[in-house]
Amino acid sequence: MQIAARNSEGWVIFDISGDIDLAHSPAMRKVLLGEIKEKHTPKVFLNLKNVRYIDSSGIASLVEGLKASRDNGARLILYGLSSSVREVMELSRLQKIFEIYDSEEQALSS
Amino acid sequence: MRAPKPLKKHNKQEARSHAELLLRLYLESNPEALCLVRATLQRATEVVHFPELESRAIVRSVDEALANVIRHAYKGRAGRPIEVTCRRLLGDPDSKTPSGLEIVLSDSGVPVDPKKLHGRPFEEIRPGGLGLHFMNQSMDVVEFRRKDGKNLLRMVKYLAPSQPERKPQGE
Numbered sequence: 001m002q003i004a005a006r007n008s009e010g011w012v013i014f015d016i017s018g019d020i021d022l023a024h025s026p027a028m029r030k031v032l033l034g035e036i037k038e039k040h041t042p043k044v045f046l047n048l049k050n051v052r053y054i055d056s057s058g059i060a061s062l063v064e065g066l067k068a069s070r071d072n073g074a075r076l077i078l079y080g081l082s083s084s085v086r087e088v089m090e091l092s093r094l095q096k097i098f099e100i101y102d103s104e105e106q107a108l109s110s
Numbered sequence: 111m112r113a114p115k116p117l118k119k120h121n122k123q124e125a126r127s128h129a130e131l132l133l134r135l136y137l138e139s140n141p142e143a144l145c146l147v148r149a150t151l152q153r154a155t156e157v158v159h160f161p162e163l164e165s166r167a168i169v170r171s172v173d174e175a176l177a178n179v180i181r182h183a184y185k186g187r188a189g190r191p192i193e194v195t196c197r198r199l200l201g202d203p204d205s206k207t208p209s210g211l212e213i214v215l216s217d218s219g220v221p222v223d224p225k226k227l228h229g230r231p232f233e234e235i236r237p238g239g240l241g242l243h244f245m246n247q248s249m250d251v252v253e254f255r256r257k258d259g260k261n262l263l264r265m266v267k268y269l270a271p272s273q274p275e276r277k278p279q280g281e
Contacts, residue, residue, distance in 0.1 A: 019148075022177040023141035053148065055173055056240035084166060091247055092240050 001051075003031055011043035013104070017050035020058030029061035036068045036076070044069065045107055049080030059092050066098060075099065079107040129197040129212060132157065139180045139190040139217075147194060148173050151213075154196050158211050160269065167248035168211065168267050174241035175215055175263055183219025183261055192217050199266070210250070210268035215261075222254055222261045 001024035006013040012035055020028055035041050044065070048054075062078070069076040079101040081089065089095040101107040133154050137143045148169050155165035176192065184190045193216040201209030245252050251266035 019145055021141070021144055021173065022180065023144060055170070055177060056244060057177060059240060087163075087166065088170070088244075091244055 001027065003028065005031075010041070011045065011108075012041050013045040013047055015047045015050070019053040020051055020061075021053060021055045022057050025055070025057040025061045028058065029064060032061065032065040032076075033068055036065060036072055036074050040072060041074065043075050043077065045077045045079065045104075047080050047104060048078055048082070048085055051082060051085055054085050054088050056088075056092075059088060059094065062098070063094065077101065077107050077110065079104055128200045128202055128207060130200065131195070132198050132211075133194075133196040135194040137192050137194070138188065139184040139192055139219075140188045141177070141180060144173055144176055147176060151194075151196070155211065158198055158209075158269065160211070160267070164248075164267065168213070171245040171248045171252075171265055171267075172213055172215070174244050175265065178241055179215060179217045179219060179261070179263075183217050183222065185220070190217070190219065199268075201269075208268040210266055212264065212266045214265075215263040217261050218259060219261060221256050 001016065001018035001020055004015045006015065014031065014035075016028065018024070032044065032046075035044050046062075062076075065076050068074075077099045080103065081100060086095070089098070089100075099110065101110060133150065135147060135150065137147065151169050151172055152165060155168050160168065172194070176194075179192055180186065193214075195214045195216070197212045197214075199208070199210045199212055201207050245265065248267070249265045250268050251264065253264045255262050255264075
């Protein structure tokens with residue numbers, strides 16, 4: 001898994017690629033929680049377009065990120081979910097609690 | 111709609127006698143190994159002709175089960191042995207035994223208490239407790255047992271009977 005950041009005033013986009021599994025979800029969790037809890041960035045976008053696989057530990061990290069964003073008055077926004085990631089979201093019955101958009105354009109204008 | 115889950119009606123020994131070994135993997139409890147198992151298992155599901163959606167579900171179930179072994183049975187310690195055995199269930203039209211794929215995970219970690227094996231309620235929005243749900247939702251059989259000092263997890267996915275091809279009308 002790789003994470004690249006694009007920053008602007010008041011928001012950050014994390015472009016994530018590869019597999020978010022037991023080996024890599026701790027790294028994503030650290031980046032996500034650091035951005036929300038320490039940097040207090042108001043809008044955090046996760047571009048999941050190039051994520052091939054996510055497991056329950058990855059979903060757990062997203063849930064932690066969501067909770068932290070709510071506690072800090074920030075927004076965690078996901079977009080570009082592949083069919084594989086979307087499936088896992090649906091299996092987890094979590095797709096309705098996250099802000100999810102199809103494209104970066106839609107996410108940024110939300 | 112999902113195919114019915116017929117295993118409980120079958121004699122397990124009978125099912126085993128119509129199985130052939132596809133693959134046996136010996137790995138260590140290292141999270142970095144999981145991507146290799148997923149890739150290998152993906153190919154195994156293709157050999158057995160599972161549709162893409164079911165193939166992903168099988169791979170996901172095994173991945174979650176292995177993650178649970180690493181996290182819970184071995185408490186995150188690396189270098190502990192795990193064995194993954196895949197058998198192709200050949201099926202028998204006479205006894206209506208379906209074909210499919212059987213995966214058995216074996217580890218020497220702390221004993222699993224089946225009574226504690228339940229995922230978190232879906233309505234609770236909190237991290238964790240989803241892996242077991244994924245397995246139960248995706249597989250036709252999920253069985254835990256302890257034998258000779260090892261945890262054994264057996265999962266089975268049956269192939270749904272293929273639908274007869276429809277010929278276009280008028281030909």
